[in-house]
Amino acid sequence: MKKYLLSFALILSSLTVFAQTAYEKVMTEKIAKLEACKSPEDFQTLANDFQRIAEKEKDKWQPFYYAAFSFIQKGRVQMRENKTQDLDASADQALKYLALTESIADNAEIRLLKKMAFSLKMMVNPAQRYMTDGAKAATEMTAAEKLEPDNPRIALIKAEDMYFTPEQYGGSKTKGLEMFKLALEKFNSYKPKTALDPNWGKAEAEYFISQPVK
Structure with a gap:
């Protein structure tokens, strides 16, 4: 009986290692695509990919983080293209995923993305939003620096x-x-x-x- 229990435990252990390896492999592939993305549509597609991974790996903060990062990068491209009317939507999507990320972890990387998201929202109308979204961005930057200077x-x-x-x-x-x-x-x-x-x-x-x- 002990022999069978041991074999079963080894099988479970092997399956766990395989699952972790598969997760790491797909994440590595998607992260590598970040540098190749050029357009808002490219980043939207990648954000969707990370979202699907996050739905399966709800105990890991990185998939939610990269979904948020993809939306921030989408917003930064939109800003360069002077599509400021689209920045709120991209930033809000990023903040949504960052809230899910914070339910799992709290670190400088997450706080920095929140800073970047609020900065995008500020750029919709800097004169009007400097004291609101601009202040939130500054708060998140200060928090990030304290966590990892x-x-x-x-x-x-x-x-x-x-x-x-x-x-x-x-x-x-x-x-x-x-x-x-x-x-x-x-x-x-x-x-x-x-x-x-x-x-x-x-x-x-x-x-x-x-x-x-x-």
């Missing part, structure tokens, strides 16, 4: 904010480039906790550093 993505987004903010409001392209360099230094020494944890942003820092100041 050496996170390179925090340094990257702070550099972006400095670079793109007009000088009359405290921004500076020169200071922004210096901050991108500091972010890159952090990226060079940073190691994600797991293979599925966020590891985006280094290429963006390198891109801005390569650009001449105008």
Whole structure:
């Protein structure tokens, strides 16, 4: 009887390992697609893929996180295309998934995405929303820094904010480039906790550093 119980336990163990490997494989494949996405439609498709994974893996925060990140990236493309009327919808979808993420974990990566989502909402009408969505973005950035001050993505987004903010409001392209360099230094020494944890942003820092100041 003990022999059969042992065999059954080994089978269950093997199935568990297989399931974990299958999950990690599909997640790795989808995460790799993030850099290839170019259009809002590309990011929407990827967000849907992460959503389907999240529905099956409700105890893991990464699928919800990447669904939210896909919507934020969708919004950032929309902003570059001057489709500010679409930013609320993308940001709200991201915040929906981030709320689900926070029910499982609380870390700097999640707080940083919340900051980015509120920043997108602010860009719909910066003058009107600076004291509402802008303030929420600042609160989330402060929380992220407290949780993980050496996170390179925090340094990257702070550099972006400095670079793109007009000088009359405290921004500076020169200071922004210096901050991108500091972010890159952090990226060079940073190691994600797991293979599925966020590891985006280094290429963006390198891109801005390569650009001449105008």
